[in-house]
Amino acid sequence: MVHVIGGGLAGSEASWQAAEQGVPVVLHEMRPVRPTEVHKTDRLAELVCSNSFRGDKLDNAVGLLKEEMRRLGSLVMRAADAHRVPAGAALAVDRERFAQAVTDAIATHPRITIVREEVARVPADPATFPLVIATGPLTSAALSADIAALVGGDHLYFYDAVSPIVLAETIDHSKVFRASRWGRSLRRADPEGGAKDPQPRTTDVGRGFSPADTAEAGPACGVDDGEGDYLNCPLTREEYAAFYAALTTAESATVHDFEKEIFFEGCLPIEVMAHRGTDTLRFGPMKPVGLVDPRSGRTPYAVVQLRQDNIAGDHYSLVGFQTQLKWGEQARVLRMIPGLEQAEFVRFGIVHRNTYINGPTVLRPTWQVKSRDDLFFAGQISGVEGYVESAASGLIAGLNAAAVARGEAPRVPPRETAIGALGHYVSHADPRHYQPTNITFGIMPPPDAGGGRSRKADRKAATSERALRVLGEWMAPTAVS
Numbered sequence: 001m002v003h004v005i006g007g008g009l010a011g012s013e014a015s016w017q018a019a020e021q022g023v024p025v026v027l028h029e030m031r032p033v034r035p036t037e038v039h040k041t042d043r044l045a046e047l048v049c050s051n052s053f054r055g056d057k058l059d060n061a062v063g064l065l066k067e068e069m070r071r072l073g074s075l076v077m078r079a080a081d082a083h084r085v086p087a088g089a090a091l092a093v094d095r096e097r098f099a100q101a102v103t104d105a106i107a108t109h110p111r112i113t114i115v116r117e118e119v120a121r122v123p124a125d126p127a128t129f130p131l132v133i134a135t136g137p138l139t140s141a142a143l144s145a146d147i148a149a150l151v152g153g154d155h156l157y158f159y160d161a162v163s164p165i166v167l168a169e170t171i172d173h174s175k176v177f178r179a180s181r182w183g184r185s186l187r188r189a190d191p192e193g194g195a196k197d198p199q200p201r202t203t204d205v206g207r208g209f210s211p212a213d214t215a216e217a218g219p220a221c222g223v224d225d226g227e228g229d230y231l232n233c234p235l236t237r238e239e240y241a242a243f244y245a246a247l248t249t250a251e252s253a254t255v256h257d258f259e260k261e262i263f264f265e266g267c268l269p270i271e272v273m274a275h276r277g278t279d280t281l282r283f284g285p286m287k288p289v290g291l292v293d294p295r296s297g298r299t300p301y302a303v304v305q306l307r308q309d310n311i312a313g314d315h316y317s318l319v320g321f322q323t324q325l326k327w328g329e330q331a332r333v334l335r336m337i338p339g340l341e342q343a344e345f346v347r348f349g350i351v352h353r354n355t356y357i358n359g360p361t362v363l364r365p366t367w368q369v370k371s372r373d374d375l376f377f378a379g380q381i382s383g384v385e386g387y388v389e390s391a392a393s394g395l396i397a398g399l400n401a402a403a404v405a406r407g408e409a410p411r412v413p414p415r416e417t418a419i420g421a422l423g424h425y426v427s428h429a430d431p432r433h434y435q436p437t438n439i440t441f442g443i444m445p446p447p448d449a450g451g452g453r454s455r456k457a458d459r460k461a462a463t464s465e466r467a468l469r470v471l472g473e474w475m476a477p478t479a480v481s
Helices: 009-020 061-071 075-082 095-107 141-151 237-249 270-274 327-334 387-405 418-428 456-475
Strands: 002-005 025-029 052-055 090-093 112-116 131-133 156-161 165-167 177-179 185-189 220-223 230-235 302-308 315-318 345-347 351-356 372-377
Touching: 002 009, 002 387, 009 025, 009 075, 009 095, 009 112, 009 131, 009 387, 052 061, 052 387, 061 075, 061 387, 061 418, 061 456, 075 090, 075 095, 075 387, 090 095, 095 112, 131 387, 230 237, 237 270, 237 327, 327 345, 372 387, 387 418
Parallel strands: 002 025, 002 131, 025 112, 131 372
Antiparallel strands: 052 090, 156 351, 165 315, 165 345, 177 230, 185 220, 230 302, 302 315
16 A cells, blocks of 8 residues: 655645556545645645646657656646646646546545545654655645654755736736737647647546546647737836836735745746846746737737636636735736736735755655655655646656555656656755756757757757657556556
8 A cells, every 4th residue: 555645736646656556545635624825725736826737849848748747647647638728839727627637536546545634744654655745845834844854954945926817807808919929829730721729638538537538639739820828918118117117116925934035946926037137027927029919010018928727718817927915016016017907816926935855865766765665755845846847756656656565666767758857856966056946858868969950949859759769668568558
């Protein structure tokens, strides 16, 4: 039997993978017995930040990681593909339907038992091992202290911030335009020409997925179908200057207990970015490149993009606008954006602390603790950043926990794969300067220089082709479905 603590993306994926290997699983989730400061429901795999899983093409590393996970039978990817919403060449989901699909799949699996209770200490009972700790960045204070004592050092941390969501009917559509950057929407190729909406890839009928969810589909690709997936709020130079001035003088919520605020560079609050320079936002979340306002035929000075947050299309999130401003200040400043003057906020942005262990001093590439074969860490607490990376770590931890439970040796995916490179980074990075990472091609071994592939795009294609080839070879003896 395998025990898993934490029902987020990593814990849900680890539970599913171990159970699919024929091993009974007990999944411990403290919600709703003990809520957190940012979760809203008791569903498993609830997304508390963005609803985006980022790029879904093989020309970026996270797109490759997703494809590897699909081939490894990832529950998280099945649910995401089944409940995606328009998001250009990225994969975004209806967060409520996605979480419900994962919850239903876990709850109805014959080999998984969900126990709703808080685990305040690392269990001492040998019967609870193999154990996967996937308690996420919001690990409770008591368990966090126990983990710190177990791994022999203090935790590291950074602050993360959440983007606001607005009610669609309160957006002034006369001031915004619909478009995807560079005209790219994620659609399936239609044999008769044109494009079709992407369909989920899962074939797991039952266990939380309806037959409609399980339609087979070919690979998705970025095409210009004339229908943009984002609402774009264009700003003139004068409007941007006024917005910037208001943003940089607005009052932020206080981050308690710490002398210095440490933010993950890939998820900086907009006010933190703004203080780095007047044009920082115009080269970040408000960059206008690749977008043309059809009413003027010109590229705006700056743009705020709104991404559909659910299938119904009645909620839109502000892309890249995570913030720690006080709620009243958020309403005042964000209503300066053209089209949002009368916006009603379904959710304001918030800031929360993310806790993680120093992976290189604690973990092996199998996601096992170096000092104990039957203890695993997975998810953001292990030192990865991002939804997809968290689920990927849970996938391998779950497979290896099942192997240990069966008396077999854990296995490490090849470093040439994105999922293998992620495990290698977490266990081999410099522990003196360790920070969580998203998957990038930069942490994967470069492809052979032969074959004339000198352009960056060609090198990325070669890296992805090699990764999927070696993953198939690695999977062959394990018969993972």
